[in-house]
Amino acid sequence: MPDGYTEVERYWVDEPYTFVSIIDDTRMFHYQVAEPSLTTYEKEILERVYEDLQDVLTLKDTSKADKNAVLADKTLSLFERYHALLDVASMHRIMYYLRRNFRGYEKIDPLLLDPHIEDISCDGVGVPVFLYHTKYRNIMTNVVFEELELNSFVIKMCQKSGKQISIGEPMVDATMSDGSRLQATLGREVTTRGSSFTIRKFKGDPITPIDLISFGTCSIDILAYFWLAIENGKSIIFAGGTASGKTSILNAVSLFIPSLAKVISIEDTRELTLHHENWIAGVTRKSFTGGAGEVSMYDLLKASLRQRPEYILVGEVRGEEALTLFQAMSTGHTTYSTIHAGDVQTVVNRLENDPMNVPHAMLQSLDIVCIQVQTYVNEVRVRRSNSIVEVTGLDARTGNIRINEIYHWDPAVDTFKQAGESYVLNSIMQSRGWKQDKLVSELTNRGKILEYMRGKGMCDYISVSLVVQAYFLNPERVLEAVRNDNLQEMISQHL
Ligand SMILES: Nc1ncnc2c1ncn2[C@@H]1O[C@H](COP(=O)(O)OP(=O)(O)O)[C@@H](O)[C@H]1O
Ligand SMILES: [Mg+2]
Structure with missing residues (x-):
């Protein structure tokens, strides 16, 4: 360690070979990767093995464990062929570099x-x-x-x-x-x-609604609201800046889509993960030669409409596919997508102008806009659903789009405040023929289930999907399992 630095923390990333040391030079922290060091002789051997292995190694169809075994095997036989004078520790150190260079991502592994x-x-x-x-x-x-x-x-x-x-x-x-x-x-x-x-970096399982509660990104009330809205085919756009968590919340709440509904997703790069049986995932293709062979979002979206989907997920709208998306909404499809925009006004402006060009009147088909932000709470980077607004129609007099904020985040106390009456919930109540108390109990019950799952750490996307599915088929059974504290057992019977 250089002079004048103090080590703050040290931890293994690839035990027993590589560790990370966080050091402080009194101005800032530095992240030091410490990999095994090699002697000149070991380096020579490593280079030689590396060269020779390029020719003999075909790791295509073997499993991960097999690949490492094949690599170790070939390397050992090369050591022998060279009559290399290496002790076991040296061999392991050389093997480490071979693994990280052939199988991994070299320096950044x-x-x-x-x-x-x-x-x-x-x-x-x-x-x-x-x-x-x-x-x-x-x-x-x-x-x-x-x-x-x-x-x-x-x-x-x-x-x-x-x-x-x-x-x-x-x-x-x-x-x-x-x-x-x-x-x-x-x-x-x-x-x-x-x-x-x-x-x-991909962080294992996708973020689920339960994670969103644990992270403080949304409140339980907000998620119960999304659950009910999504089950009832209300369309949502998630807006926000880069890395504000738009795609993650889109993926999380998509777990509320009824499990047998036909879902089609369209993305430029594959990010979404669902547990739905009836899900077709499409990814656009860019052509290297220009023109022929290119499959754009617009092409995929048009093609998908012929497949009669109920729910359409579009990773991020940027161009002409926006119009098709709104046409889909206005012909009765439910859609979820993200857009790069920091507030509702910018969402509307972007949608209405080039290159999206969605006609003003068509914006009414959208039900909800959720604005995500990346911000700091006590110096820690967090994501919050800053504002949730409903599109309630066009103002007859001015022709402007009418919006109604129903939740907003209060940064001073890091909590969510309910702002207004929900037009979306009222319309669900009417179309399902519910009374007010039925609506209230639907929301409270869903909130209870979410709260229970968070308490039990049932936050993986499969568990969330199974509970949502079970609730859709038989709400009383799920509520009873929550009361009897055996929800986990109940859903594990279906795994
Ligand atoms: N609610 C959240 N809490 C904490 N981290 C999050 C949250 N949502 C997303 N992230 C992380 O933030 C990064 C960007 O998320 P992503 O959803 O891809 O953002 P966007 O689509 O807005 O660019 C990812 O690493 C993701 O794991
Ligand atoms: Mg995204």
Whole structure:
């Protein structure tokens, strides 16, 4: 450790090989990756094995455990062939680097293994890689790339994610094999500091409504409201800035879609995860030759309408597909999508103007807009549903769109306030022929179930889906299971 620094914390990311040390130079924290060091002799052997393995290694159809075994096997036989003088510890250290380079992501492999890291960004050649760490927030690392190394690394990462990057097509958006999102640029054409990449790490299971409650993103009341609204085919747009959690909340509340309903999702990069049997997931395709072979969101959406979906999920609307989405809404489909916009007025402006061009009158088909924000509570980065508004129609006099805020977040006390009467709930009550007390009990019961699940830690998306499904088929049974404290047992019979 350099002079004048103190170590704040140290933890393993790949025991017993690699650990991370967080150090403090009194101005800021630094993230130091410490990998095993190799002697000159070990480095020579590593390079030789690396070369020779390129030819013999075909790891295509083997499972993960098998792949590591095959790699170890071939390496050992090469050690033997070279008559290498290595003790067991040296062999393990060399094996570590082979695994991380062949199977993993080389230098950034330790960063991908660290569960505290949310985003990894490399902004160019010779610039330290930056991270977003759950505990230390934005933090600089000791990982730096040289020019040629970075170019070939970016090409390799894209290839591993099934995409091609080249000087002719220097920007790529891809999904990595573990579900992480990768954005990469190649060369100095589009980014003057050289190739760059950003990885938004995939965090295992998708975020569920129960997680949203635990994170404080929404209140139980808000989720009970979404549950009822979604079950009854009300359409929602989730708006917000970059990384405000739009896609995550869209995915979370989509678990409230009745389990047998026909669902079609359309995305540029695969992010959504549902547990619905009757779900068709579409991903757009960009053509490398331009024109032919390209499948846009608009194409997919038009095609999907012929398949008679009840629920349509569109990852993010940006262009002409917005109009098709609103046409779908106005012909009785329920749709959920996200849009980049910080408030309701901007949502409306973006929808009405080029390139979306949704006619004013058509906006009435939308029922709810939820505005997500990324903000700070006690210096910790959090996501909140800042405002939930309903679209109640057009003002007959002015022709303006009429909106009605029903929940908003109060940053001073970090709680959600109910703002107005819900037009959406009233319309559900009418169409289902419910009395006011039936509506109230539907909301309270759903709230109770959500609260119970949070208390029990039943937050994975499969459990949430099974409970929603069970409630749809037989609400009384679910409520009874909550009362008898055996909901977990009840749903596990269906697994
Ligand atoms: N409610 C939340 N609480 C905490 N983290 C969240 C929440 N929603 C999303 N995230 C995290 O924030 C990042 C961005 O989320 P995402 O939904 O992709 O944002 P967007 O679609 O607005 O760009 C992801 O790493 C995700 O895991
Ligand atoms: Mg998104």
